[in-house]
Amino acid sequence: MIKKSVFTLAGMTLLIAQSLQAAPLRVAADPVPHAEILAYVKKIDPKLDLNIVELSGSVNANELLASGDVDANYFQHLPYLKDQEKALGKTFAVAANVHIEPLGIYSRKVKSLDALPQGASIAVPNNTTNLSRALWLLQDKGVIRLKAQGAAGSTLVTPKNISDNPKQIKIIEIESPQLPRSLDDVDAAIINGNYALEAGLTPAKDALGLESAEHNPYANLLVTTPELAKDPRIVQLAKDLTSPQVTDFIRKNYHGSVIPVADEKHD
Structure with missing residues (x-):
């Protein structure tokens, strides 16, 4: 049995x-x-x-x-x-x-990151990891400097970690799917690739600054x-x-x- x-x-x-x-x-x-x-x-x-x-x-x-x-x-x-x-x-x-x-920085108001005005508003994803990713991208492109050590993806950062902000950039946190819609209301927005593509943007062509694919x-x-x-x-x-x-x-x-x-x- x-x-x-x-x-x-x-x-x-x-x-x-x-x-x-x-x-x-x-x-x-x-x-x-x-x-x-x-x-x-x-x-x-x-x-x-x-x-x-x-x-x-x-x-x-x-x-x-x-x-x-x-x-x-x-x-x-x-x-x-x-x-x-x-x-x-x-x-x-x-x-x-x-x-x-690659995460990208987009704008309908300026043609380059150097042209961002003093006090410019930049919309970023509001979830922990992509917010951090956006701030690392802004540092990589010379817009801000972070006091955190390490590399993007290894260390999570928030706006509190910004140590140098020469243009007094205002960071505005928005839900990721809404970021393309924010482009008319902010000076720039950092948008995930999938949402950029859905909005008709071509990251490799339209982004003012794009993440490197290497590493x-x-x-x-x-x-x-x-x-x-x-x-x-x-x-x-x-x-x-x-x-x-x-x-x-x-x-x-x-x-x-x-x-x-x-x-x-x-x-």
Whole structure:
């Protein structure tokens, strides 16, 4: 009787595993460029049954993942993920490093950073990691100086860490999706690559200042749960997203505004 029970349990486990593998893989993603890249994956790998869940508004894709509403998400970089793990009390798993969206400084009022007026207002993302990232970018471009030590991505900073602000720049914190809309109201805005692309901006052409892709710690990730990290569907999607075909698709379609991690490694 004991052997029969063990066999039955093993059979049930196998059936459950097979059922999961047969089910569509639900992946939450920002519309641009993430969902577009996933749509291309569906084209080149039709055997992988992808259900792309496009994110909108204030939906938290990590909460969706933690609650089991999706199997993976593709929209965030590692510093943001770590911050989310602390906030949600959850542990996630990185399945692949896919691409970099350089953070950019944009303006409809000035043509260069040197032309920023005294007391200029600059809108920045209001979440902890991207606010810090924006301030490091402003230092890199010579607009401010920080008293923090380390490099972008390794040390979180806030406006309190600004030690030198010769133009008396005013930092205005705004929710990331709203930053493109703020361009008419501020002298400049620092906008995440995906939101810039959605707003019709071309980061590689339109930004007054752009993050370097070299040694950039903000690669966008395919993220899942520890339980699904070895799921064959996740493994295959990770393989697809880092394949030569997808790398070429990103190069040809985003013209330096989205940079495959494979390219950064060869800088």
